[in-house]
Amino acid sequence: xxxxxxxxxxxxxxxxxxxxxxxxxxxxxxxxxxxxxxxxxxxxxxxxxxxxxxxxxxxxxxxxxxxxxxxxxxxxxxx
Numbered sequence: 001x002x003x004x005x006x007x008x009x010x011x012x013x014x015x016x017x018x019x020x021x022x023x024x025x026x027x028x029x030x031x032x033x034x035x036x037x038x039x040x041x042x043x044x045x046x047x048x049x050x051x052x053x054x055x056x057x058x059x060x061x062x063x064x065x066x067x068x069x070x071x072x073x074x075x076x077x078x079x
Contacts, residue, residue: 041057
């Protein structure tokens with residue numbers, strides 16, 4: 001038995017089609033959520049990096065973890 005029988009081909013085709021239907025239904029039936037821009041409050045930040053006046057926040061993200069920085073020497077001093 002080498003696994004290339006017509007029965008195996010039919011089973012694979014049925015499985016592939018079933019997976020396609022399930023994925024299509026999952027993506028097609030779940031509408032994207034409405035944007036919540038009205039509820040986003042940007043945090044305070046230095047004036048040097050603030051967004052221009054009139055800008056609006058469109059996304060709020062939450063994360064877990066750390067953000068690391070390193071100081072490397074260069075010809076003009078640390079950067």
